[in-house]
Amino acid sequence: MKIRVSLATASLLQLKNYALKANPTTLYFLLSGECKGDCLYCTHRKGYLSRVRWPEFDFENVKDKIKKSDAKRICIQCPYGEEYIKMLEKVVREMGNEKPVSVSITAISKEEMEMLYDAGVERVGIGLDCATEEIFNRWKKGVPSWNAYMKALANAKKIFGNATCHLIIGLGESDEEAINLMKKLSRKGIKIALFAFFAKNVTAVDLSRYRAMQIARYFIEKGKGKFYFDDEKLSEMEIPYFSKEAFITSGCPDCNRPFYNERVTKIYNYPYLLNDEEAKKALKEARKYARIYIASE
Numbered sequence: 150m151k152i153r154v155s156l157a158t159a160s161l162l163q164l165k166n167y168a169l170k171a172n173p174t175t176l177y178f179l180l181s182g183e184c185k186g187d188c189l190y191c192t193h194r195k196g197y198l199s200r201v202r203w204p205e206f207d208f209e210n211v212k213d214k215i216k217k218s219d220a221k222r223i224c225i226q227c228p229y230g231e232e233y234i235k236m237l238e239k240v241v242r243e244m245g246n247e248k249p250v251s252v253s254i255t256a257i258s259k260e261e262m263e264m265l266y267d268a269g270v271e272r273v274g275i276g277l278d279c280a281t282e283e284i285f286n287r288w289k290k291g292v293p294s295w296n297a298y299m300k301a302l303a304n305a306k307k308i309f310g311n312a313t314c315h316l317i318i319g320l321g322e323s324d325e326e327a328i329n330l331m332k333k334l335s336r337k338g339i340k341i342a343l344f345a346f347f348a349k350n351v352t353a354v355d356l357s358r359y360r361a362m363q364i365a366r367y368f369i370e371k372g373k374g375k376f377y378f379d380d381e382k383l384s385e386m387e388i389p390y391f392s393k394e395a396f397i398t399s400g401c402p403d404c405n406r407p408f409y410n411e412r413v414t415k416i417y418n419y420p421y422l423l424n425d426e427e428a429k430k431a432l433k434e435a436r437k438y439a440r441i442y443i444a445s446e
C-alpha cells in the first residue's frame with residue numbers, strides 16, 4: 150500500500166532530503182486517491198493540500214520511520230469518499246499506538262466515527278472550513294451538508310471527548326460571523342484550527358485581519374474577551390492580557406502545520422513560539438486592524 154506524506158514530514162522522517170525551516174511537531178499523512186468532493190478552494194486535485202505537496206511512499210517503509218521519530222502526534226488527512234473510512238481504519242491500526250492520532254475528515258456518520266475510535270484514533274478534526282451555512286454552500290461542493298458537518302462535530306465531541314473544527318479565514322465571511330461561529334463551537338468544547346485562505350499561490354487574507362482573528366480565537370477558547378463590531382467588522386476588542394501564544398498554529402495539541410498556508414517570509418500561523426520581537430510585531434499588526442484594549446497594560 151502507498152501513502153502520501155507531507156513534504157516536511159517526509160524530510161523529517163528522512164524519506165526526502167528537503168531543507169526544513171521549522172520541524173513539524175506532528176507527522177502529516179494523506180490517504181492516496183481522488184477526493185470525491187469538489188470544494189472550490191481546495192488544491193487536492195493538483196497534488197497539494199493548501200500549499201503543501203504530498204509525495205507518495207511505500208506504507209511499510211513509512212511505518213518503520215514513524216517508530217523512530219520523536220514527533221508528538223500523527224495526523225492523517227482523509228479525502229471524501231465512501232471507500233476511505235475503511236482504508237483510514239486500516240492505516241490507523243497498522244500505525245499502532247506509538248503516538249496520539251488525529252484524523253482530518255469530512256462529515257462522516259456516528260458509526261464510522263465509533264469504528265475510528267475503536268481503531269485507536271485519539272481525536273478528529275473536521276473541515277467545516279466556512280463560518281456560515283451560506284458561505285459553506287458557496288464553496289463546498291459534492292460533500293455532505295452544513296447540518297451534517299454540525300452533527301458530525303457534535304458526534305465527534307461525544308465519542309472522542311474532544312474535537313477540532315477547521316475554519317478558514319478569507320472565504321468571504323465577516324468578522325462577526327467568524328467570531329460567532331468560534332464562540333458557538335467553543336461553548337460546546339470544540340477547538341478551532343484557524344487557517345488563512347490560500348489561493349492562486351498567495352495567502353489571500355490580509356495579515357492584520359488574520360492577526361486580530363488569531364487573538365480573538367485565543368481568548369474565545371479561554372472564555373474571555375469582549376468583541377465589538379462596526380457593520381460586522383471587528384472594530385474593538387478587550388482582552389485581559391497579551392499572549393504570544395495567540396499567534397501559534399491552533400488546532401489539535403502539538404499540531405504546528407509549518408507553512409501550510411503561507412510562505413516562510415510572511416508567517417500567518419507561527420509553527421513555533423515567537424520571540425519577543427516577532428510577538429511585538431504581530432500585536433502591532435493586529436492593532437492596525439482593530440482597537441485592542443489589554444487590561445493588564
Ligand code: SF4
Nearest residue numbers: 224274342400401404
Ligand atoms: S488541527 Fe492539525 S492535527 Fe488536528 S486534524 Fe487539523 S491538521 Fe490534523
